[in-house]
Amino acid sequence: MTAMPKFTRRSFLISSAAVGGGLALGLRLPPFGPAVVRAADGSPEITVWVVIRPDNTTVIRVVRAEMGQGTITGLAQLVAEELECNWNRVVIEYPTPGQSVARKRAWGEFSTGGSRGIRQSHEYVRKGGAAARMMLVQAAANEWKVPASECTASNSVITHKASKRSTTYGKVAEAAARLDQPKDVPLKDPKTWKVAGKPLKRLDTAKKVNGTMMYGSDLKLPGMLNAAIKDCPVFGGKVKSFDTAQVSSMRGVKKVVQVGDTAVAVIADTWWQAKTALDALQIVWDEGENAKVSSAGIAEELKAGLDAQQAFVGNQAGDAKGALAGAAKKIEAVYAYPFQNHACMEPMNATARYTPDRCEVWGPTQNGEGAFAAALAASGLPADKVDVHNTMLGGGFGRRGSYPNDYVSQAVLIAKQMPGTPVKMIWSREEDMAHGRYHPVMQCKLVGGLDASGNLAGLHMRLSGQSILAAVRPEVVQAQKGRDPLTFQGVADAGEHSFGYTVPNLLIDHAMRNTSVPPGFWRGVNINQNAVFIECFMDELAEAAGQDAVEFRRKLMAKHPRNLGVLNAVAEGIGWDKPAPKGVYRGVAQMKAFDSFVAAACEISVKDGNKVKVHRIVAATDPGYAVNPAQIERQVAGSFVYGLSALFFQECTVKDGRIEQTNFHQYNSMRIAQMPKVETILMPAGGTVWGGIGEPTICVAAPAVLNAFYRATGKRIRSVPLKNHGIELV
Amino acid sequence: MARLTINGKSHEVDVDPTTPLLWVIREQVGLTGTKYGCGVAQCGACTVHVNGLPMRSCQMPVSAVGDAKITTIEGLASGKVLHKVQKAWIDHDVPQCGYCQSGMIMAVAALLKAKPKPTDADIDASITNICRCGTFQQVRAAIHAAAKAA
Numbered sequence A: 001m002t003a004m005p006k007f008t009r010r011s012f013l014i015s016s017a018a019v020g021g022g023l024a025l026g027l028r029l030p031p032f033g034p035a036v037v038r039a040a041d042g043s044p045e046i047t048v049w050v051v052i053r054p055d056n057t058t059v060i061r062v063v064r065a066e067m068g069q070g071t072i073t074g075l076a077q078l079v080a081e082e083l084e085c086n087w088n089r090v091v092i093e094y095p096t097p098g099q100s101v102a103r104k105r106a107w108g109e110f111s112t113g114g115s116r117g118i119r120q121s122h123e124y125v126r127k128g129g130a131a132a133r134m135m136l137v138q139a140a141a142n143e144w145k146v147p148a149s150e151c152t153a154s155n156s157v158i159t160h161k162a163s164k165r166s167t168t169y170g171k172v173a174e175a176a177a178r179l180d181q182p183k184d185v186p187l188k189d190p191k192t193w194k195v196a197g198k199p200l201k202r203l204d205t206a207k208k209v210n211g212t213m214m215y216g217s218d219l220k221l222p223g224m225l226n227a228a229i230k231d232c233p234v235f236g237g238k239v240k241s242f243d244t245a246q247v248s249s250m251r252g253v254k255k256v257v258q259v260g261d262t263a264v265a266v267i268a269d270t271w272w273q274a275k276t277a278l279d280a281l282q283i284v285w286d287e288g289e290n291a292k293v294s295s296a297g298i299a300e301e302l303k304a305g306l307d308a309q310q311a312f313v314g315n316q317a318g319d320a321k322g323a324l325a326g327a328a329k330k331i332e333a334v335y336a337y338p339f340q341n342h343a344c345m346e347p348m349n350a351t352a353r354y355t356p357d358r359c360e361v362w363g364p365t366q367n368g369e370g371a372f373a374a375a376l377a378a379s380g381l382p383a384d385k386v387d388v389h390n391t392m393l394g395g396g397f398g399r400r401g402s403y404p405n406d407y408v409s410q411a412v413l414i415a416k417q418m419p420g421t422p423v424k425m426i427w428s429r430e431e432d433m434a435h436g437r438y439h440p441v442m443q444c445k446l447v448g449g450l451d452a453s454g455n456l457a458g459l460h461m462r463l464s465g466q467s468i469l470a471a472v473r474p475e476v477v478q479a480q481k482g483r484d485p486l487t488f489q490g491v492a493d494a495g496e497h498s499f500g501y502t503v504p505n506l507l508i509d510h511a512m513r514n515t516s517v518p519p520g521f522w523r524g525v526n527i528n529q530n531a532v533f534i535e536c537f538m539d540e541l542a543e544a545a546g547q548d549a550v551e552f553r554r555k556l557m558a559k560h561p562r563n564l565g566v567l568n569a570v571a572e573g574i575g576w577d578k579p580a581p582k583g584v585y586r587g588v589a590q591m592k593a594f595d596s597f598v599a600a601a602c603e604i605s606v607k608d609g610n611k612v613k614v615h616r617i618v619a620a621t622d623p624g625y626a627v628n629p630a631q632i633e634r635q636v637a638g639s640f641v642y643g644l645s646a647l648f649f650q651e652c653t654v655k656d657g658r659i660e661q662t663n664f665h666q667y668n669s670m671r672i673a674q675m676p677k678v679e680t681i682l683m684p685a686g687g688t689v690w691g692g693i694g695e696p697t698i699c700v701a702a703p704a705v706l707n708a709f710y711r712a713t714g715k716r717i718r719s720v721p722l723k724n725h726g727i728e729l730v
Numbered sequence B: 001m002a003r004l005t006i007n008g009k010s011h012e013v014d015v016d017p018t019t020p021l022l023w024v025i026r027e028q029v030g031l032t033g034t035k036y037g038c039g040v041a042q043c044g045a046c047t048v049h050v051n052g053l054p055m056r057s058c059q060m061p062v063s064a065v066g067d068a069k070i071t072t073i074e075g076l077a078s079g080k081v082l083h084k085v086q087k088a089w090i091d092h093d094v095p096q097c098g099y100c101q102s103g104m105i106m107a108v109a110a111l112l113k114a115k116p117k118p119t120d121a122d123i124d125a126s127i128t129n130i131c132r133c134g135t136f137q138q139v140r141a142a143i144h145a146a147a148k149a150a
Helices: A009-019 A071-083 A096-100 A123-143 A171-179 A271-280 A295-305 A321-323 A368-379 A407-416 A429-434 A468-472 A474-479 A528-543 A549-554 A561-574 A629-648 A700-714 B021-028 B084-091 B100-112 B120-127 B136-149
Strands: A025-027 A036-038 A045-046 A050-052 A057-061 A089-091 A151-154 A157-159 A164-170 A226-230 A239-243 A253-259 A264-266 A281-284 A312-317 A329-337 A347-354 A358-363 A386-390 A423-426 A444-450 A456-465 A505-512 A585-593 A596-607 A611-622 A676-682 B002-006 B009-013 B046-050 B053-056 B069-071
Touching: A036 A045, A045 A123, A045 A171, A050 A171, A057 A071, A057 B009, A071 A089, A071 A123, A096 A253, A096 A368, A096 A386, A096 A629, A123 A157, A123 A164, A123 A171, A151 B002, A157 A171, A164 A171, A226 A253, A226 A271, A226 A407, A226 A429, A239 A253, A253 A271, A253 A407, A264 A271, A264 A407, A271 B021, A295 A444, A295 A456, A321 A444, A321 A456, A329 A528, A347 A368, A347 A407, A358 A368, A358 A407, A368 A386, A368 A407, A407 A423, A407 A444, A423 B120, A444 A528, A456 A528, A468 A474, A468 A676, A505 A549, A528 A585, A528 A700, A549 A561, A549 A585, A549 A629, A561 A585, A561 A596, A561 A611, A561 B120, A596 A700, A611 A629, A611 A700, A629 A676, A629 A700, A629 B136, B002 B021, B009 B021, B046 B100, B053 B100, B084 B100, B084 B136, B100 B120, B120 B136
Parallel strands: A057 A089, A226 A423, A358 A386, A456 A505, A611 A676, B002 B069
Antiparallel strands: A025 A036, A045 A050, A050 A057, A151 A157, A157 A164, A226 A264, A239 A281, A253 A264, A312 A505, A329 A444, A347 A358, A347 A423, A444 A456, A585 A596, A596 A611, B002 B009, B046 B053, B046 B069
16 A cells, blocks of 8 residues: 555645645755755655754654544654654644645545544554655765665664764755655564554643643634624524624624524624623524424434334344244343533634635644535635644544534634634533534344353344434435444444454344434444443343353354453453452443454442442453553543443433533533542554554443443443432442 | 732733633633633633632632732743642643643642642542543542652
């Protein structure tokens, strides 16, 4: 695979002129060699991923978004590993989507979702580092008139041992930038890594402890105004009217504007003034048909889907219905998973400046190109007149990956009504709760059949509920004749989310029941509910078979050695074969997701039948390769905060077509007092496929704890969140 | 017109007296390290010190500040010398997205002032900030390290 994106530097001269004033400028230096592409400070670009400054600083380009998951550090480690540069002199730079488009997408995909940041760009960024190293070495060799093969590179220094000469990357960068890129770029064997694979410190910590890190909501531009926005609380509803006169004389207020058909914004000197005026503004909504939608109604529709004739098949083997009909013992259960909001710590926001000639956006996005698409559509300007500058994200979890970015569209539509003036739009927490892209709502009916020896002979898993892709990528669903393949994440017949059990007679299908509540990719996406459904039901089946829950699973995992590997690791780590301490109960769960294999085993105790203390969690992850073990540990531990907050506290309910929860007092999130001790077992098995880290572990948190809760209390809880059952996390 | 002392500097601000201290700090004074997370004193991202005590600034109207001394995350270090909590945060690579960490660090700095050697139970009782990334394991380790650093 040729991973380096191809572009001719000559053609870039033209397109960069069209973009104008950006990070890189083409400069043709006749008469020899290709033009040098320069960073904003004039330093030469060696490959699109590497700029070397004269002072020997290495600038590594990253286009995947940093939202806390450590991707900029990990990607930089991969480039630096191949580049052989001095890690202590590495800085990060974000190219913009506009620059990328002008260079025929030189930096590839910007989208940072699906735990793809590292696993789907590792090869081309490593090649970008390796090619740059080869060019720098070649430049030194040319200067010394020796073969490049006699030169070595380490720590940004190139050495020719025979002649005892050495030079730095900074000194040869200009010459290296004029060389053609090598076509054959071999990569190191990961076993020899010195920078990648090591638990290095993050590159972005210093600014996060002194208040200087610039998040989108911190942006300041000369002459900037601030906006607060309110979108119709009923999904699909519209603005009917609003009385500007009520608030136009309030302090600081500059303008009250309608945003598209559905929202109203107040623009003021400060955000607090804008928000205060917006709260005072009477807006009449045309709420439309969806005003009748309620959680109870949605639940009824989903319930009907559990036994509906029509359903899309996701995974099938043998004859499940026949096997169930002939089973010695039949077990049936219905589970349910609610809408949930991402609740990023930093509410949605974006800043835009619009003139008829240029539209620029600044803001936190998980998908620079999604923000770019939003800015293009909302501004109505061509691609060479639009750009988006990413800021640090105060959390993402999938919310900031909406395509196109909904909040970016709003910011541009607001700025268009104040041409020439930059306007920063920040959502209130209440707006953020009301207009999420929610975790899809789903119910599931599971029917399992055991033969006379207690083996699982047949399994039917019927999902009924919402499709994310039907809402956000309808063309994918159309191409599959109405089926949403993502619905089967973690239980699919093949691929990055394949089912970790072999059941001779299996049917996993989905009755699609969509709602007016917009769904989105919520960290882990569909593995969250699927893991609760299948991993709790596995425990139910094991109990019905009179077998140990781990042993029962093992018998179905002979063809899934890596699933089995992580399951065994957590069973051993938690001491599954030994009795738990008095009053302590255990549970396990496992799944393959985003091409990683994950499992968790937990120890809990329950007081008064409803106060749950999670003492300890052992979590195993096999992602194939581990680029930064320290950051992986943090992602894994953090996954339990996100996953257990969802299990215990989080549900968005719908009444009169709108979300009822408005803030953290009704949508709680775990605090430090409730944090269990998480022990991470990192067991990368290598191979050709790299797995993701940010999401997989989330899904095993809830079923492991639910299974332990059953052992502790004898109560099988089949719906989330536990607060609805009077169960607390202490 | 209100006069505020923030990080040892006096600021005159012309705002409606009901404006929350958080927004005065961010918008009039221009210090954006203190974050807005919920506006209802739930999440703690807006935590600052008011006369040395941790306070959720989103729920404190500027009229209630009087002549109290305000310290924000930007004023926690002594010049270029980081506060021991900031140092421990770097040593333990605590922040993930980092958005809640200004408030977290300010809450922890106040805790260590009140209880120089906090137990886990002390930490559980006094650190109630929300962190959606889930940095708590590192937060706890870093608090104990900062306490030892004395």
